[in-house]
Amino acid sequence: xxxxxxxxxxxxxxxxxxxxxxxxxxxxxxxxxxxxxxxxxxxxxxxxxxxxxxxxxxxxxxxxxxxxxxxxxxxxxxxxxxxxxxxxxxxxxxxxxxxxxxxxxxxxxxxxxxxxxxxxxxxxxxxxxxxxxxxxxxxxxxxxxxxxxxxxxxxxxxxxxxxxxxxxxxxxxxxxxxxxxxxxxxxxxxxxxxxxxxxxxxxxxxxxxxxxxxxxxxxxxxxxxxxxxxxxxxxxxxxxxxxxxxxxxxxxxxxxxxxxxxxxxxxxxxxxxxxxxxxxxxxxxxxxxxxxxxxxxxxxxxxxxxxxxxxxxxxxxxxxxxxxxxxxxxxxxxxxxxxxxxxxxxxxxx
Numbered sequence: 001x002x003x004x005x006x007x008x009x010x011x012x013x014x015x016x017x018x019x020x021x022x023x024x025x026x027x028x029x030x031x032x033x034x035x036x037x038x039x040x041x042x043x044x045x046x047x048x049x050x051x052x053x054x055x056x057x058x059x060x061x062x063x064x065x066x067x068x069x070x071x072x073x074x075x076x077x078x079x080x081x082x083x084x085x086x087x088x089x090x091x092x093x094x095x096x097x098x099x100x101x102x103x104x105x106x107x108x109x110x111x112x113x114x115x116x117x118x119x120x121x122x123x124x125x126x127x128x129x130x131x132x133x134x135x136x137x138x139x140x141x142x143x144x145x146x147x148x149x150x151x152x153x154x155x156x157x158x159x160x161x162x163x164x165x166x167x168x169x170x171x172x173x174x175x176x177x178x179x180x181x182x183x184x185x186x187x188x189x190x191x192x193x194x195x196x197x198x199x200x201x202x203x204x205x206x207x208x209x210x211x212x213x214x215x216x217x218x219x220x221x222x223x224x225x226x227x228x229x230x231x232x233x234x235x236x237x238x239x240x241x242x243x244x245x246x247x248x249x250x251x252x253x254x255x256x257x258x259x260x261x262x263x264x265x266x267x268x269x270x271x272x273x274x275x276x277x278x279x280x281x282x283x284x285x286x287x288x289x290x291x292x293x294x295x296x297x298x299x300x301x302x303x304x305x306x307x308x309x310x311x312x313x314x315x316x317x318x319x320x321x322x323x324x325x326x327x328x329x330x331x332x333x334x335x336x337x338x339x340x341x342x343x344x345x346x347x348x349x350x
Contacts, residue, residue, distance in 0.1 A: 019045030157202025241332025
């Protein structure tokens with residue numbers, strides 16, 4: 001934040017230490033000794049929304065920006081986002097968020113996913129259909145945050161809830177394609193599932209909270225398009241996951257029954273196995289649908305990399321293949337886990 005290319009007398013840096021037990025306080029104290037522009041607020045752990053509201057109360061400027069501790073921003077990002085606020089209807093401007101230094105397959109796939117999400121948000125912005133602002137470096141008009149009542153304490157996806165509230169007040173939200181911010185992504189399945197479970201459960205909870213937007217013409221395309229998608233996306237993901245598993249298992253069920261009779265001695269089966277359309281239960285309509293979906297997904301992937309100035313080949317062929325052919329199955333599997341968590345009333349936390 002201190003390296004932002006912005007007049008020093010117009011920039012406040014407020015660090016809210018939300019009851020951390022690590023060396024956060026000592027590190028910030030070191031920054032304060034070097035720069036008087038950094039303000040440290042220490043409080044008992046109350047959650048991110050409470051920390052944001054504390055910073056909002058202390059902030060004196062016209063615009064309010066949040067930057068998570070695991071994220072970094074490029075020096076020109078602030079200058080690239082602020083011009084959007086020349087339009088008095090704009091309440092929120094979103095940066096180009098990218099995954100920071102992806103090292104393994106899961107992170108590289110998320111890198112591609114983030115680029116596609118940003119590209120789609122840019123398109124949705126033209127329809128006023130953006131439903132969530134990323135936590136790192138989204139810029140809010142402070143007067144709007146104060147008018148709508150600040151961030152909701154206790155909400156597991158306070159950024160999504162605030163975005164929906166801003167939409168309900170009929171303000172504009174815009175997506176930028178140049179102001180880069182880099183954020184850490186989950187490295188393993190457990191942390192990935194925990195993150196996506198929180199995001200998706202928050203989507204359901206807040207989608208139901210703002211159900212009055214659903215098919216409401218007063219909110220334009222957002223009410224007619226994005227609000228229904230927010231609530232139905234999980235169902236669609238599970239239907240797609242179930243359909244593919246069904247069509248893979250159905251034609252091979254007799255083979256599985258035969259294998260059970262020989263205690264699953266698969267070696268003879270493999271030696272005589274031939275891949276054919278019957279075994280995969282393929283038909284012309286199914287093949288056509290598959291290739292149409294593959295085409296549109298590939299084309300969107302290409303455009304998202306082009307408009308975010310990233311090479312499609314930059315993260316390797318394996319991550320590309322995994323994203324195109326398997327990632328949607330992973331998303332569907334996550335949604336089934338979320339349904340299970342809802343049924344068993346399992347709590348989700350940060």
